[in-house]
Amino acid sequence: xxxxxAERLVRxxxxxxxxxxxxxxxxxxxxxxxxxxxxxxxxLWIHEAYEQTLPLGTDGGRPQSRTLGVGLxxxxxxxxxxxxxxxxxVSGLAGVAEVTWPDNCTPSGTSAVCDIPVVPAIGNxxxxxVLTVRAADGAQASAQGRITYEATATGGxxxxxxxxxxxxxxxxxxxxxxxxxxxxxxxxxxxxxxxxRTIPLKVTNNGNESAHGITxxxxxxxxxxxxxxxxxxxxxxxxxxxxxxxxxxxxTFDQVLAPGDSFExxxxxxxxxxxQAMNERLDIDVxxxxxxxxxxxxxxxxxxxxxxxxxxxxxxxGDAVSGAAGExxxxxxxxxxxxxxxxxxxxxxxxxxxxxxxxPQGTTVTGVPSGCExxxxxxxxxxxxxxxxxxxxxxxxxxxxxxxxxxxxxxxVDTVVPGATGAVxxxxxxxxxxQYPYTFDPDLTNNTASLTVN
Numbered sequence: 241x242x243x244x245x246a247e248r249l250v251r252x253x254x255x256x257x258x259x260x261x262x263x264x265x266x267x268x269x270x271x272x273x274x275x276x277x278x279x280x281x282x283x284l285w286i287h288e289a290y291e292q293t294l295p296l297g298t299d300g301g302r303p304q305s306r307t308l309g310v311g312l313x314x315x316x317x318x319x320x321x322x323x324x325x326x327x328x329x330v331s332g333l334a335g336v337a338e339v340t341w342p343d344n345c346t347p348s349g350t351s352a353v354c355d356i357p358v359v360p361a362i363g364n365x366x367x368x369x370v371l372t373v374r375a376a377d378g379a380q381a382s383a384q385g386r387i388t389y390e391a392t393a394t395g396g397x398x399x400x401x402x403x404x405x406x407x408x409x410x411x412x413x414x415x416x417x418x419x420x421x422x423x424x425x426x427x428x429x430x431x432x433x434x435x436x437r438t439i440p441l442k443v444t445n446n447g448n449e450s451a452h453g454i455t456x457x458x459x460x461x462x463x464x465x466x467x468x469x470x471x472x473x474x475x476x477x478x479x480x481x482x483x484x485x486x487x488x489x490x491x492t493f494d495q496v497l498a499p500g501d502s503f504e505x506x507x508x509x510x511x512x513x514x515x516q517a518m519n520e521r522l523d524i525d526v527x528x529x530x531x532x533x534x535x536x537x538x539x540x541x542x543x544x545x546x547x548x549x550x551x552x553x554x555x556x557x558g559d560a561v562s563g564a565a566g567e568x569x570x571x572x573x574x575x576x577x578x579x580x581x582x583x584x585x586x587x588x589x590x591x592x593x594x595x596x597x598x599x600p601q602g603t604t605v606t607g608v609p610s611g612c613e614x615x616x617x618x619x620x621x622x623x624x625x626x627x628x629x630x631x632x633x634x635x636x637x638x639x640x641x642x643x644x645x646x647x648x649x650x651x652x653v654d655t656v657v658p659g660a661t662g663a664v665x666x667x668x669x670x671x672x673x674x675q676y677p678y679t680f681d682p683d684l685t686n687n688t689a690s691l692t693v694n
Contacts (some may be wrong), residue, residue, distance in 0.1 A: 285313055570649075
């Protein structure tokens, strides 16, 4: 079974799901950090859908319409950028698709200029222009056309910003087939360990052909248990050896879903928040049966965030070693999650934490455990594996409620310095200690310790 991260990447890099990928990736972006001298630079960008499939009409009828979101954004939030002008050229859609312009666009021939009064910075990307598109009358399946975009805006260090020329476009493809779409599901934000929750799952066929059967896949993270049992499903559980432990259900239903029809499970889908639940997710994936290709894979996959009010007490312990000058001792540093909750970065796959050692005075690290990287004291590059003044040791992207990980360093005493002390601490895999605190950790006092020598 794939991890949640691996499954997500596979889904998002196939076909039209690239549009969804762009939304997921940009949703977490923040204003960029600028090096010295770069704080006065800025760049205008166009946020566009990479591709879209347009269904033909059902039984020779008028083709369905789709919406296509486009927007502008810029890099540097230190500047105010206004008067965005997005030029949309649809000349490449002749005989393939037709476009209906929104009110903020002024068409002229096969193009239009769309006004965007305020252009947001990178952390606030949105669709400011929504085009309505449909397959052209008489268009044939597999026909393709392209929309291209150019843009300018007022602002930035020089007063005018221009998006890179000939760099942004959307490919539209006419298709025929089923298009399964999962209805939006509100996240669970107020859960408690032990709660049972009902998940309203509804799937509609927005395509122009029937789906002959439907496959539903459910991936429940470790803190979610007791999924409803259906006769049409096969259930498996991973043990957490290679990926975070989880529960998976693969369900195959024979129901024929005609265009416009909706599907719901035989009985409501329920699940329970386990005692270790905290930041959970339920991944839902639907596919048409009989080997049919879904027209738009971007709307047949969703991730439901399920949060439970819980805590996970991360702690680190140091060590005390001794030795005469020239002798080598083993120092064991230990990370432990004291629970009660588990924790995983299931979306990003980033390490849950890193254990940091600042090497004590008068000593040299001669043996480095697996997963630990050498650094300068300030976190910069250090050229050799041994002898560094600081080491950062990454944990996996998840820890269970009883996870314990020990890092054994070989430390040579070069000079006997009575009471020499090195710092041991836990950090997020980004930023510095205290900059991004673990808000779920009820006791931050045990996130630091010492390695003492002699």
